[in-house]
Amino acid sequence: MSTLAAEVPSLNNLFDFQPFNDNALGVTWVVLAMAIAFALACLTMFVCFRKTEVVPGRAQVIGESIVGFVRNNIAEEVIGHDGVRYVPYLLTTFLMIFFFNFMEVFPGIAFPPTSKIAVPLFFAVVAWLVFNIEGIRKNGAGTYFKGILFPPGVPKALYILLTPIEFLSTMVIRPITLTLRLTFNMLAGHLILTLLTVLAASVWAASPKALALPPVIIIGVLLTGFEMFVGFLQAFIFTTLTALYIGGAVHPEH
Amino acid sequence: MDTAILAQAAADNNEGFTAIARGLVYGLAAIGPGIGIGYLVGQTVAAIARQPEAAGQLRTTMFIGIALVEALAIFGLALSFIVAG
Numbered sequence: 001m002s003t004l005a006a007e008v009p010s011l012n013n014l015f016d017f018q019p020f021n022d023n024a025l026g027v028t029w030v031v032l033a034m035a036i037a038f039a040l041a042c043l044t045m046f047v048c049f050r051k052t053e054v055v056p057g058r059a060q061v062i063g064e065s066i067v068g069f070v071r072n073n074i075a076e077e078v079i080g081h082d083g084v085r086y087v088p089y090l091l092t093t094f095l096m097i098f099f100f101n102f103m104e105v106f107p108g109i110a111f112p113p114t115s116k117i118a119v120p121l122f123f124a125v126v127a128w129l130v131f132n133i134e135g136i137r138k139n140g141a142g143t144y145f146k147g148i149l150f151p152p153g154v155p156k157a158l159y160i161l162l163t164p165i166e167f168l169s170t171m172v173i174r175p176i177t178l179t180l181r182l183t184f185n186m187l188a189g190h191l192i193l194t195l196l197t198v199l200a201a202s203v204w205a206a207s208p209k210a211l212a213l214p215p216v217i218i219i220g221v222l223l224t225g226f227e228m229f230v231g232f233l234q235a236f237i238f239t240t241l242t243a244l245y246i247g248g249a250v251h252p253e254h
Numbered sequence: 255m256d257t258a259i260l261a262q263a264a265a266d267n268n269e270g271f272t273a274i275a276r277g278l279v280y281g282l283a284a285i286g287p288g289i290g291i292g293y294l295v296g297q298t299v300a301a302i303a304r305q306p307e308a309a310g311q312l313r314t315t316m317f318i319g320i321a322l323v324e325a326l327a328i329f330g331l332a333l334s335f336i337v338a339g
Contacts, residue, residue, distance in 0.1 A: 077314055177325045184328045237321040244318060 014194060015116065015187075034113045036106070037099035045095075070094050074239050079247040086246055089130060093123060094239040097182070101231030104190055105224050112231070115186035117179065120238075124178040127242040128171075135249030147252030174245060178238060185234050189227045196220040276334040283330020290323040 017028035048063025056064060070091045075083035097114060104112035113119050135144040148170050149163045200216045298316040302309045 073310070073314065077311065177322075177328075180332055181321060181325055181328050184331045188331060233317070237317055240314065240318055241321060 014191070029109075029111060030113050030116055033103045033106075033109045033111050034100065034119070036109060037096070037103050037113065040102075041095045041099045066095075067091060070239065074236075074243050078240060078243040079250065082250070083243065083247070086130075086134075086243065090239050090243055093127070093242060094235050097123060097238055098232060098235035101186060101235055102228070104186060104193070104231060105228050110193070112186040112190055114182055114234075115190050117183045120179045120182040121175075123182070123238065124175040127178060127245065128175045131242070131245040131249040134246055135252075138250050139252060144249065144252070178241060182234055182238055185230060189230055192223060193220070193227060196223060272337060275337050279337055280327075280330045280334040283333070284327045287323050287327040290326075291320055294319050294323065 017030055019026045019028050044066075045063065048059045048066070050059075051057070052060060067087070071084065071087050074094070075087050075090055079086060097120075100114045100119060101112050103109045104115075138144075139147070148166055150159060151162065151166060154162060196216065196219060200213065200220055203210050203213050203216055294316060298312050301312050
């Protein structure tokens with residue numbers, strides 16, 4: 001067992017990347033994965049909407065179902081009818097996070113850029129800015145902050161307790177949970193897939209006819225499929241929560 | 255037993271204790287969210303069985319609830335990386 005455990009790379013090796021050939025731009029494996037994900041997202045949208053027709057072709061149906069999913073299941077269902085305004089932003093967030101997560105199982109890359117905390121943090125900061133700015137723009141700064149800090153229907157004395165909690169949960173906890181949820185879901189997924197791959201490789205190295213080999217490989221394949229599902233689910237949850245926060249900011253006291 | 259000896263033993267086994275602490279931090283943090291998500295999904299399944307036409311809305315609400323509950327377990331996982339010897 002100790003020989004197996006010794007071959008598992010340490011966490012730092014799994015998540016720290018050095019720039020290729022000490023290049024001046026500092027391009028690392030993560031940047032490469034992000035560039036490929038970005039190119040894939042652009043390519044998907046370009047192929048789907050290159051020639052739009054009234055009777056959609058095969059590619060256009062796929063593209064419309066992606067946009068329709070974000071529009072109907074996220075924007076309109078969570079925000080309401082004026083949620084259509086936010087579809088471009090939500091679609092961008094959803095697609096980029098989905099393709100970043102998808103890099104986890106992409107052949108040849110096998111590293112999700114979203115498991116580096118800077119990437120989800122950026123999305124979370126953008127979401128924070130969007131829901132605050134939209135809230136202030138729709139309701140005015142006074143009404144917006146009054147709705148957050150002094151929720152109606154509460155005895156006045158409770159505000160001493162409630163106002164700091166509400167301020168913290170809206171302004172601080174929301175972006176932090178958005179960041180950590182996405183980061184650690186992808187980090188845990190990447191860890192599990194790496195551990196299983198290393199385990200399969202070391203069992204193979206010990207003896208290719210080992211009885212333990214088929215179960216390990218089957219579990220690895222199944223978990224790869226599961227991680228694809230998790231990547232989609234996390235993108236969906238991130239976008240839904242962003243929409244929820246925007247909805248809460250745009251229409252206070254629902 | 256003398257506390258000095260205990261402290262010495264603890265210092266010697268610091269690495270092992272750190273490993274145990276990491277496991278415990280995540281394991282304990284996962285109990286509550288585990289129960290919570292089970293209850294949440296169970297109730298949603300019951301609700302969808304009772305009223306299948308509301309399935310879409312229930313599912314979205316369920317995922318939002320899961321995301322909020324799951325955050326606690328994720329904090330546990332984050333803390334287990336932070337715990338150092």
